[in-house]
Amino acid sequence: xxxxxDDDELTWVLFRQDGVLAYWQARRFFSEAAVRHRVxxxxxxxxxxxxxxxxxxxxxxxxxxxxxVLAAGRGALIAGSTALDGYGLHRYAGVGVHVxxxxxxxxxxxxxxxxxxxxxxxxxxxxxxxxxxxxTMPPRSVVDAAQWTGSxxxxxxxxxxxxxxxxxxxxxxxxxxxxxxxARRRAVITAAAQDAxxxxxxxxxxxxxxxxxxxxxxxxxxxxxxxxxxxxxxxLDVYYEKWGVHVEIDGGQHNDPRHLWADMKRQNELxxxxxRVLRFPAHLIRANPAEVFAQxxxxxxxxxxxx
Numbered sequence: 083x084x085x086x087x088d089d090d091e092l093t094w095v096l097f098r099q100d101g102v103l104a105y106w107q108a109r110r111f112f113s114e115a116a117v118r119h120r121v122x123x124x125x126x127x128x129x130x131x132x133x134x135x136x137x138x139x140x141x142x143x144x145x146x147x148x149x150x151v152l153a154a155g156r157g158a159l160i161a162g163s164t165a166l167d168g169y170g171l172h173r174y175a176g177v178g179v180h181v182x183x184x185x186x187x188x189x190x191x192x193x194x195x196x197x198x199x200x201x202x203x204x205x206x207x208x209x210x211x212x213x214x215x216x217x218t219m220p221p222r223s224v225v226d227a228a229q230w231t232g233s234x235x236x237x238x239x240x241x242x243x244x245x246x247x248x249x250x251x252x253x254x255x256x257x258x259x260x261x262x263x264x265a266r267r268r269a270v271i272t273a274a275a276q277d278a279x280x281x282x283x284x285x286x287x288x289x290x291x292x293x294x295x296x297x298x299x300x301x302x303x304x305x306x307x308x309x310x311x312x313x314x315x316x317x318l319d320v321y322y323e324k325w326g327v328h329v330e331i332d333g334g335q336h337n338d339p340r341h342l343w344a345d346m347k348r349q350n351e352l353x354x355x356x357x358r359v360l361r362f363p364a365h366l367i368r369a370n371p372a373e374v375f376a377q378x379x380x381x382x383x384x385x386x387x388x389x
Contacts, residue, residue, distance in 0.1 A: 091111075092111045095107065096136055098214050099148050099152075099214070099215070100142070100144045100145045100148055101135055101136045101137045101139075101145065102129075102133065102134070102135055102136075102145050102148035102149055102152060103126075103133075103134050103135075103136055103152075104132060104133055104134075104152040104153075105117065105132035105133070105134070106132070107152075108134065117134075120134075120136075121134065124138070129141065129149055129193075130149055130153050130191075130193045131153070131191050132153075133149050133152050133153055133193075135149075144214075144215075146179060147160055147164070147168075147179060147215050148215050149193055150179040150181050150192075150193060150196045151181060151215045151216070153189065153191070153192055153193055153196065154181045154183055154187075154189050154192065154196065154198065155183070155187060155189055156187075157183060157184045157187060158181050158182070158183055158187075158216075159181065159182045159183075159204075159209060159215075159216050159217050159218055160179070160180070160181060160182075160213075160215055160216070160217035160218070161180050161181060161182035161199060161217065161218045161222075161223060161226050162180035162182070162199070162218075162223060162226040162227040162230050163175050163176060163180060163223075163227040163230075163231070163240070164176075164178070164179050164180040164181075164217075165180070165217040165218050165220075165223035165226075165227075166220070166223045166224065166227055166240075166244070166249075168213070168217060169220050169223065169247075169249055170247060170249075171240075171243055171244060171247055171249065173243065174227060174231075174236075174239075174240055174243070177195060178195045178196065178197045179195060179196050179197065180197050180199065180226075180227075180230065181196055181197065181198055181199070182199050182200070182201055182204070182218060182226065183198060183199070183200050183201075184200065184201070184202075184204060185200045185201060185202040187200065188200075199226070199230065201262075203261055203262050203263075205261055207219065207257075208221075208222035208258065208261070209222075220244070220249040220250050220254075221250045221254035221255055221257065221258045222258050224240060224241060224244045224249065224250055224255060224258075225255060225258045225259060225262065225265060225271060227240050228240045228241055228267055228270070228271050228274075229265050229266040229267050229271070230266075234267060234270045235368075237267050237270050237271060237274070238270060238273075238274040238288050238289075241255070241271055241274035241275055241278055242274060242278050242287075242288055244278075245275070245278035245279065246278075250275075251279065252275045252276055252278070252279035255271065255272075255275040256272065256275065259271060259272060273288075273292070274288055277291050277292075286331045286364035286367050286368075287319055287320065287331055289367045289368055290319075290320055290329065290331060290367050290374075291320070293367065293371045293374075293375060294320075294375070294378070297371075297375040297378075297379070298389065299322075299375065299378060299379065299382065300322060300324070300325075300382070300387065302320045302321055302322045302323075302329070303320075303321045303322075303323055319331045322382060322385075322387075324387075325358075325381075325382050325385035325386060325387050326356060326357045326358060326385055327357070327358045327360070327378070327381045327382055327385055328357050328358065328359045328360070329359075329360050329361075329362070329378060330359060330360070330361040330362070331361075331362055331363075331364050331367065332361055332362065332363050332364060358381050358384070358385060360377055360378060360381055362374050
């Protein structure tokens with residue numbers, strides 16, 4: 083329940099922090115003896131060293147984030163994939179809580195599953211202090227999640243997914259990278275952002291674009307809008323427009339019977355209009371690119387392209 087305007091400061095703090103309170107905060111309102119009494123009487127629970135839950139309910143995700151931030155100390159921010167989860171990009175959140183701290187801070191005792199990162203570069207534009215709990219802004223969260231993840235492919239996938247959700251722009255990503263001269267995977271993140279801005283919103287499409295250039299093929303358009311026979315807007319994954327060659331990259335959703343006929347119908351309409359349509363499963367782009375691009379090369383040559 084939202085507190086009233088005339089409620090006291092403690093009520094508002096507990097509302098904002100989902101009932102989680104650090105000892106240093108509690109001492110602003112209570113004596114040391116009063117804090118101990120609330121814990122002994124069961125009104126409060128100690129959920130970590132000097133961190134209290136002021137109700138008896140289960141610990142939810144937002145409370146877990148507050149516990150992590152308060153345990154890490156002043157200046158701590160939810161960051162990386164954990165921050166992106168709060169912005170609606172859920173698939174990369176994982177089970178841990180990523181927390182960013184100023185470089186000079188080194189917390190000693192942390193709750194389980196809290197992952198600490200430190201930085202010497204944390205300008206105001208990268209911080210969303212109005213969020214609860216405070217966290218990094220979406221562009222900084224994307225860059226940090228990409229540089230902290232386990233592989234280049236995973237980093238590119240995070241960037242592509244953030245563009246698909248319209249959380250960021252290439253200009254914002256490049257701005258963050260300019261503020262982080264030591265960022266890992268700078269080239270990977272830059273390329274993924276620039277390609278995603280051009281329309282490649284899935285990792286398979288980013289892989290395809292990179293390999294298309296490696297195999298010496300002409301530059302395609304991505305996510306081109308076409309209208310089908312009924313006038314409905316359709317998006318083409320990769321389109322070599324000058325030669326009328328369309329490449330469809332099938333992810334897992336294409337195996338869903340609900341989508342299968344729609345895909346077939348779209349392909350038929352393109353064929354009827356005179357385009358050449360090639361379809362490849364997403365995994366084949368990475369597993370056997372030579373086979374994929376031999377067919378694309380052949381289709382382009384048949385359509386009149388010459389190296």
